[in-house]
Amino acid sequence: MRLPILTTPGVVAVVGVGKIPQPVDSSEMDQIRKVTAAGYPAQPWPFLKVGQRVRITAGALTGVEGLLAQKRGENRVVLSVTLLAKAISVQVDSDAIRPI
Numbered sequence: 001m002r003l004p005i006l007t008t009p010g011v012v013a014v015v016g017v018g019k020i021p022q023p024v025d026s027s028e029m030d031q032i033r034k035v036t037a038a039g040y041p042a043q044p045w046p047f048l049k050v051g052q053r054v055r056i057t058a059g060a061l062t063g064v065e066g067l068l069a070q071k072r073g074e075n076r077v078v079l080s081v082t083l084l085a086k087a088i089s090v091q092v093d094s095d096a097i098r099p100i
Helices: 002-006 026-037
Strands: 053-056 065-071 074-081 086-091 097-099
Antiparallel strands (some): 053 097
8 A cells, every 4th residue: 555655756654553554743844834834944953852861952951861841831951869769950942952
């Protein structure tokens, strides 16, 4: 079933779980269409998930690594000291973090 789709001009890949095709959420696609139709400048961005290990890539904290968290809509990077069972979090602009 995938081969006829993949041989269609312009098709790069079939999205899904494993080899089972899955539809892309229509509301997510509607949002992307709305941004592009409005003419806002947009660019690809790394997909970040809460709990993912990230590295800060800009500013005074460049190179610091931790776990991505969110609090009240703000991105925060959590830094842990395992032996002490302690952690701190610092607010970071989303454009200054990348997945590891």
